Amino acid sequence: MKESYLTTFSELGLAEPILKALAEANHSTPTPIQAQAVPLVLAGHDLIGIAQTGTGKTAAFALPILNHLVTERRRPERRACRALVLSPTRELSGQILESFRLYGKHVRPSTALAIGGVPLGRQARSIAGGIDVLVATPGRLVDLMENGAVRLDQVEVFVLDEADQMLDMGFIHAIRSIVAKLPAKRRNLFFSATMPREIEKLADALLTDPVRVAVTPVAKTADKIAQKVFLTDRAGKPDLLVEVLGHEGLDRALVFSRTKHGADRIVKGLSAAGIESEAIHGNKSQPQRERALAAFRDGKVKVLVATDIAARGIDVPGVSHVINYDLPNVPESYVHRIGRTARAGAEGIAISFCDGEERAFLRDIERLIRLTIPSEDRRGESRRSEPREGFSDRGPREARGGRPSNSPRAPREGDRSARPFARGPRPEYRGEASGEVRAAGPRPDGARHERPRHEGPRPERARTEGARPEGGRVNEQRGPRTSFRPR
Structure with a gap:
């Protein structure tokens, strides 16, 4: 942004173990969001940080949280965490945790990740002894709460990252149930790339007298x-x-x-x-x-x-x-x-x-x-x-115009091809197994099916378990219908 923001991390008031880790990672100059947000969070303010993606928002909250853990050391209680970070996806959650480990290399905070796709019991065990930092997706955290595997009454710093995406993905109800379990006295950090009206309402409900930091990268x-x-x-x-x-x-x-x-x-x-x-x-x-x-x-x-x-x-x-x-x-x-x-x-x-x-x-x-x-x-x-x-x-x-061999399964739910596929074989099926009147008598040589035919309209389709066309498979007549049954 302005040259005044191009400072060094050593000027932000961070503890020595954090500065040492930053230097070892070759990070010397904070980005604009970091230069503005870190001192405000260190001073104890709730914060709304608005900045485009790729501007270093993760460090803007990870660094002051690590500094808090250094300056106010205490052992977390069982199944509790001192800092809670919510993010919308597994990948982002994993990267946030890696940032805490990188910048906290010499702080050595106890950390855990709570995301979907990983056994719930394993994550519950990682939290059981109490941890400093828990990074979680809302859905999995609610699962852990409902199973009594985590308690949120000891959270000192609460971070909501990528808030606009949280809203787009329908996490608002999960977030509200999580916030209801947090202690009234806590620090709140709220980060988002955009700030639509719905996000403003959410921020008003979660934050107490927040300071707003809205920055643009040095080059947009x-x-x-x-x-x-x-x-x-x-x-x-x-x-x-x-x-x-x-x-x-x-x-x-x-x-x-x-x-x-x-x-x-x-x-x-x-x-x-x-x-x-x-x-x-x-x-x-x-x-x-x-x-x-x-x-x-x-x-x-x-x-x-x-x-x-x-x-x-x-x-x-x-x-x-x-x-x-x-x-x-x-x-x-x-x-x-x-x-x-x-x-x-x-x-x-x-x-x-x-x-x-x-x-x-x-x-x-x-x-x-x-x-x-x-x-x-x-x-x-x-x-x-x-x-x-x-x-x-x-x-x-359907693009090839035919039914592939050895492919009995139906299109998956949500595929727009499902309905055309399901209709495709039915006319042929009805033509072979409907109530059509067929002439009695021997079938011509070389006929494909040897199944005897009724002389009048068929009753409701009888399942002839033993009938088998010569050289064919059992129940071949019913094949198309079962082939297209949704799974």
Whole structure:
């Protein structure tokens, strides 16, 4: 921001063990949010910190919490924690905990992580003896509370990180139930990238006479990101994505899908095009998510496909491109998405695909960022009459026009292809097993089915367990119906 904020950590009033850890991590100059927030928190104020992603918000609350643990040492009580940090996602929670361990290297606080995808009992045991810092997602913390594994009546500092995303993800009721268990006397730190009216109301309810710190990075994230929109149709997106990912200037790309199933389809389509990628979303187990993120961070995989929820906490240096395969229907999510690139002063590229149904989303985004994003019309340029295999919203089966062999399972719930799939086999089934009157007498040679036919309308379908077409399988006539039963 201003030169006056370009100070050193030693001037912020932090304890010596913390300064030593910062020096060993080669951190000497605080970011604007850190330079303003840390002294205020050290002075005992409640705080609202508004800053874009990638500006060092985690250290802005981790450093003063560690300083509090150094200056007011005491042993935490059983099943209690002295500092509680809530964040919206597993990945972000893990990174926050790593920051506490990095900056607290010489403080050695006892810490624990409470997130989904990990056995509840293991996390309960990690808290049982009492800890200094607990980092948690709201849902898992509520689970631990309901099981009597954690008590919050000893919390001295409460942090709500990424508050706007918490609201978008529907955590408001969980947050209120958690806050109800906190002691009245505590310090509250509230961080968010945006400040819509709903967040203002939440802050008023949780904080006591807070100090507001709203900063912009030294160079605005938007100034460091080259943004562009390709106006296309839905069928043109797969080819367009392959074209963009083939650009020679691409180092690492983060591709955003609006849905979990859409992310999986993108990965499958890229694989068919010879591009290796990984997906990270809520249906993946925690080990799968960690492996995918590690492969992306290490450069073994250059394309990571993610949903908005899973992408919170992805802080990977060197993300050169953010690609919005689907535009978000919440305009604030666009700010969070493109903030994954151009981190730590680097430059980045944000490319968005916008089909006809997403034009309203684009208008909302431009209204929020107060910027008209340069666009290029790429409609009608797809060279394929059918979408690339794996990318189709209808799924690869319908895109190929037939039913694959050895594939009895139905489309997953939420896949838009589910209903067309379910209707497909029924006319054929009814034609073979309906109440149609068939002529009596021997069937012609070479007939596929040897099942005897009734001379009149069939009664309600009788299940002939022993009937078997020659060379066929038992109950072949019932196959299509069971094949498309939702799981």
